[in-house]
Amino acid sequence: MIDNTAIISASAIIEEGAVIGANVHIGHFCYIGSQVTIGSGTVLKSHIVINGITELGCDNYVGQFSSIGEVSQDLKYKGESTRVVIGSRNLIQQNVTIHRGTLQGGGVTHIGNDNNLMSHVHIGHDCIVGDHCFLASNVGLAGHVEVDDFAIISAGSAVHQFCVIGTHALVNMGACVVQDVPPYVIAQGNRAVPVGIRGTGVRDDWLDSNDQQAVKGAYELIYHRGKRVAEVNKEIEILAREWQILLPYQPFFSRSARGIIR
Known part of the structure; x- marks a missing residue:
């Protein structure tokens, strides 16, 4: 018709x-x-x-x-x-x-x-x-591959099968992503590694100061405390009761089959 x-x-x-x-x-x-x-x-x-x-x-x-x-x-x-x-x-x-x-x-x-x-x-x-x-x-x-809301994948990047790119994540130009990128994380390189979080730069300030601190705290838990993902997931679940900005981590970790970038 x-x-x-x-x-x-x-x-x-x-x-x-x-x-x-x-x-x-x-x-x-x-x-x-x-x-x-x-x-x-x-x-x-x-x-x-x-x-x-x-x-x-x-x-x-x-x-x-x-x-x-x-x-x-x-x-x-x-x-x-x-x-x-x-x-x-x-x-x-x-x-x-x-x-x-x-x-x-x-x-x-x-x-x-x-x-x-x-x-x-x-x-x-x-x-x-x-x-x-x-x-x-x-x-x-x-x-x-799953790409969550508001994610950005820059030019020339490749994402391996079954990977998850979390909400508001940023994959920088030419990256080769072979594991999952958590929400708000910036991934860079071949193979991609975490290099920081979105929402804190002069031109990318859509997070207010309180949300920035919450996301920075989650990043610290994931990458700087030597904890397993299961432990991190439980701690962020508790934090998300106070900070709604952290709610996307729960569905992200539940779908993560390849492990997260390190």
Whole structure:
């Protein structure tokens, strides 16, 4: 079904069964598969392929030569019915690739709302990207990676499969991340190590002074006390009763399968 307010180039191919919402713009030489749903107000530039069981919300922008919903590169994938789900108001720049999920990973690759994916970003199968995340050019996420809300991954960085990037974490340019990055932590290098926390610099002062002290205290517990993660988790759980800024640590540690960067 194609809404009668959609603007579609004559050179675009829309397979029967696709659902195209109101005021969608589809540019030259795009291909939209039969199981694709595109929400209202979304703009697709030229030469874009959206395939498989793929759902885009409203008011997204997708740059030219991007590919969304193609077959997973996981060798275990055998053509099962899996999906890509993308929220609303995302800025997806040129040459971005987002692959569908696998049954082993839950079957869905999920992108939230209000994210900025710059050119040549790759989102592998079964990844989960939250809201308000920023992935700079040439970032690569292997399969099953989770990127929590407000995280920033700088240009040219690579993230190993099954890693978790915590909320408000910052991965600096060119990093190779092979373990989990806790909330608010700055990761840098190949292989990535912690080099500080976000929210305390002159240009990154979104934490007030009390929250800064709480996050600094959590960083001290994690990295400077010689404690095991289980011990740190219990102590931060107690601190989080007073400091809400520390609440994201609990779900982060519960998902951490590869251990945290050291």
